[in-house]
Every structure is written in C-alpha cells, then in structure tokens.
Amino acid sequence: MLDIRYVRENIEAVSDGMRRRQMEPDLAPFVELDRRRREILFEVENKRAMRNKASEEVAQMKREGADISAITRKMRSISGEIKELESELSLVEEKLEEMMMGIPNLPHDTVPTGTTEEENLEVRVWGEKPRFDFEVKDHTTLGEELGILDFERAVKITGARFSLLKGPGALLERALINFMLDMHTGEHGYTEYLPPFMANRESFVGTGQLPKFEEDLFRVSDTDFYLVPTAEVPLTNVVREEILREEDLPLKMTAYTPCFRKEAGSYGRDVRGMIRQHQFNKVELVKITSPHTSWDELETLTRDAEEVLRRLGLSYRVVSLCTGDLGFSAAKTYDIEVWVPSEGRYREISSCSNFTDFQSRRAKIRYREKESKKVRFCHTLNGSGLAVGRTVVAILENYQRKDGTVDIPEALRGYMGGLKTIEPAG
RNA sequence: GGAGGGGUACCGAAGUCUGGCCGUAACGGGGUCGACUCGAAAUCGACUUGGCGGUGAUGAGCCGUCACGUGGGUUCGAAUCCCACCCCCUCCGCCA
Numbered sequence: 393m394l395d396i397r398y399v400r401e402n403i404e405a406v407s408d409g410m411r412r413r414q415m416e417p418d419l420a421p422f423v424e425l426d427r428r429r430r431e432i433l434f435e436v437e438n439k440r441a442m443r444n445k446a447s448e449e450v451a452q453m454k455r456e457g458a459d460i461s462a463i464t465r466k467m468r469s470i471s472g473e474i475k476e477l478e479s480e481l482s483l484v485e486e487k488l489e490e491m492m493m494g495i496p497n498l499p500h501d502t503v504p505t506g507t508t509e510e511e512n513l514e515v516r517v518w519g520e521k522p523r524f525d526f527e528v529k530d531h532t533t534l535g536e537e538l539g540i541l542d543f544e545r546a547v548k549i550t551g552a553r554f555s556l557l558k559g560p561g562a563l564l565e566r567a568l569i570n571f572m573l574d575m576h577t578g579e580h581g582y583t584e585y586l587p588p589f590m591a592n593r594e595s596f597v598g599t600g601q602l603p604k605f606e607e608d609l610f611r612v613s614d615t616d617f618y619l620v621p622t623a624e625v626p627l628t629n630v631v632r633e634e635i636l637r638e639e640d641l642p643l644k645m646t647a648y649t650p651c652f653r654k655e656a657g658s659y660g661r662d663v664r665g666m667i668r669q670h671q672f673n674k675v676e677l678v679k680i681t682s683p684h685t686s687w688d689e690l691e692t693l694t695r696d697a698e699e700v701l702r703r704l705g706l707s708y709r710v711v712s713l714c715t716g717d718l719g720f721s722a723a724k725t726y727d728i729e730v731w732v733p734s735e736g737r738y739r740e741i742s743s744c745s746n747f748t749d750f751q752s753r754r755a756k757i758r759y760r761e762k763e764s765k766k767v768r769f770c771h772t773l774n775g776s777g778l779a780v781g782r783t784v785v786a787i788l789e790n791y792q793r794k795d796g797t798v799d800i801p802e803a804l805r806g807y808m809g810g811l812k813t814i815e816p817a818g
Numbered sequence: 819g820g821a822g823g824g825g826u827a828c829c830g831a832a833g834u835c836u837g838g839c840c841g842u843a844a845c846g847g848g849g850u851c852g853a854c855u856c857g858a859a860a861u862c863g864a865c866u867u868g869g870c871g872g873u874g875a876u877g878a879g880c881c882g883u884c885a886c887g888u889g890g891g892u893u894c895g896a897a898u899c900c901c902a903c904c905c906c907c908u909c910c911g912c913c914a
Contacts, residue, residue, distance in 0.1 A: 437872090437883045437884090440883060440884085441883070443895080448839080452839095460894075471893085616904095635828095765866095767867095767868075
C-alpha cells in the first residue's frame, strides 16, 4: 500500500507509475473519497469534542446534585448525529482502503518500461552453457529413466502438478536445501527460521497476497489459514506490527519451506515435469532494512542467491523485470534465470525484489530512528535462494552424460555421502 | 473435546463488583538523559505508546480525536454493564 498522503499530493506521479505498468489509472474517485473522508472526519471529531466536554460537565453537575435533564436531552441528539457520521465514515474509509489496496507499488526509476517479459533487461550473464555431442534429454526423461522421479505415482497419490522423488533424487533435493541454508547462514549472515507452513489472513494481507490474489492460494477448509506460497509470507510477518530498533537493522532471515500454489490460469503451461508444481521446495531470503540501505541490500541479496548457482557451476543470467512484468507489490525485481538445455533457454529460478515500504505499511513493520526517535516504515526485500525443484531440474539437465547418468556437482557431494554420479537403479 | 482463569504501555501489574478528573494511564521493573563520582555501583531527579485529522514547511511545537484483545449494543457518558467472536494460560481427557 502506498502512503495515502503521498498519493493525495502526487496524483500525477502515481498515475505515471500505473501507466508505466500498463494500467489505466483513474484516481478521480480517490480524490473525491479522500476529500469526503477528511470532511466527515472534521465534523465527527468536532462533535466528539462537544460530547467529551459535555460529559465532564454532567459528571460535575451530578456531584453538585444539579438537574442534568436539559443537557442529556441535547447530548442524546448529538450522539445520534455522531453515530450517523461514524457509519458514513466507515463506509467511505472501507471504499478508500479498497482503492488503496488496488494501487500497485511505484516502479523504481531504474526499472525498464515495457509490456511483456520480452522487454526485461539483461543485466549480466554468468558461466558457460554446456555443449553436448549427443541429443540432450529433458529432466523428466532423465529422472524417470534413472528411477528417481515418478510422476505417474505422484498423480495416483495426489494428482497433476505433484511430484514424487525417490532414492538419490530425494537425497539430491534434501542435499540442496542443506547446501543453500548452510551457505546463507554460514557465509552470508542470514538467520535460519523454520516457520509454520500455514499462515492466517492478516499475514497474507501484510505481504500483499490478499485480498487481491486469493485464487492462487490453497485455503485450509474450516479455518482462516492458507498454505504458504512462499516463505516470504511467514518470514516477513515475523515482525508484523512491531517497532524495531534502527541499530538492529537490517534483519536477514532465511528459511526452507515447501510452497503451495494453485497455479490458476496456467493450464497447459509446463504441464510436463517439475517446473511448475502445486507443491515445491524453496529456500527463501528475506531482509528488513531501513529505507536508506534497501537498494544496496537488493544488490547483495541478489548476489547471495546467485552464489548458489556459481558454486553448483550452473550457467545463468540476471534480468531486471520491466514494468509490465513487475509484481504488484515490488518496486524493482531481478529475476535469476538458469540455463535449461532441453528447452534451449533460461528459466526463472529466483526472483529478488525490493518492496520498499509497500509491504511494511500494510504489515506495520516499523523502526525507531536512532537520532530523531521518530517511528518510520522499514523496507522489505525478499528473494529465492533458490527454488529447489528447479535447481534439481537444472542439475539433471546440465550435468547429464551420454549414457543417461548424471554427475553430482562437486560442491554438493559432501551433502550426498560422497556420491559422484546418479546411475540407474540396478 | 470438558472445566476454570485471563488479554490494560517496552515487561509485570492495579483499576472492572459499585459506569463519570482513570488513560499517558496508579504501583514495580526496564530503558534514555542528567546530578553526585577520577570512573563505576548505589542513590536522587526528569523523560519514556501509537494511529488519524487540523495548523505549520512533509521540521519542532501546538490543537482535536481514536485505541484497555476484536466487532457490535445499552447510556448524556463504557476499561467498567450486555451480546458475539478471536487469542493466551492452567487442570482433566485424547495424542506424535
């Protein structure tokens, strides 16, 4: 959510930002509602002041044993008026809130303007794409032939868009989780969390998934809980409604969680394999920073995520999302895309964003400035570090050999009991 | 699942029965600043919640208003009375 005062005084800048995102802004209703709100507020507060004063008088008169019937009769009608104004006020505020919730974050100046992912800006490329002197197999074929991936049985157990890992496949997934967590906690200074995999409505509103994107979420029936689509939700909400000390910032948190997404509206896309699943594992990075450092922190957070791919020797590139591809709550996002040989293209494996004060205003995450003692909103950032399932995909495909076996990247072998190669189960 | 107790500031806690100088809010602790001290401890003193609106320069300050778990209701007036919901704790039952 943007600052309502900022919107009030910068209608044009907000409209420009929305236009850059290919939206058609119409803020006239906002201006009118905002004006109306302050008008009612003025009136209702004046009447409340009268009531408060009268209330004191009545108490005084009663102590003196005076007759209070005249004043109470008058106050009865004032109270009625207050009640009417209050109900109108809450109606106006509800609509205003709804409108504010519908305004996306303003894209940062450095975000390229564009409509589709075609216009994302390539920032850097790392590593050599592997060259194969044989026909490459995709991860689905490789995994099934090696007996480590079983989609048929996953369908039997649950349904489409679920996967079943087995033997060295399951071990690979688990090794990656540990590898990533160890790197981020041991080398990059993040604190590890193991949060709940469900969160309540307030948490989802805090990070912006609700109310707008309910159709993407799995809701646990008979409860107010939703399955987390990313650890961003529980991690960012760790400090919801808290006032932090400036000297404690930035907070750097990491967590492994499974992620649950309905993937509504992606029917027919990536139906084969484990690229797009209803449940996948992810190690997430979250930072809570002061506004002064968040842009630097976005750069280092992205580097922290990239480092995982470098150690694994997987070729990737970093793109800066254009305004048309930028998420609702983000001011700027870098996607890290890993090379997928069977598709001959890069595929998103991490998304690193600065949400500035957009989430923290919704979630009331604030800090007290050391000098001025003023309370201000933090900036929140997050990024995948990395999506584990897609990392498995990348390893299987990039490290495949002609005979269908797959080498384990050296950095990972210590996490897999020294295993160097995945071979077909005998 | 059953029974009981509770939710007030940074923490603890009084106030609720009997509605009104009880809301920045008693009392205790913590924190910050200052005094004393070579320094520290002890002691003494002062200050320590946020939201919204107005004014002002988007500063300081000032004025008003809201918030005693949440939402309603009663009343001239609600932390206090009534209703609904949420959460926490203890005991019993069940349980990895």
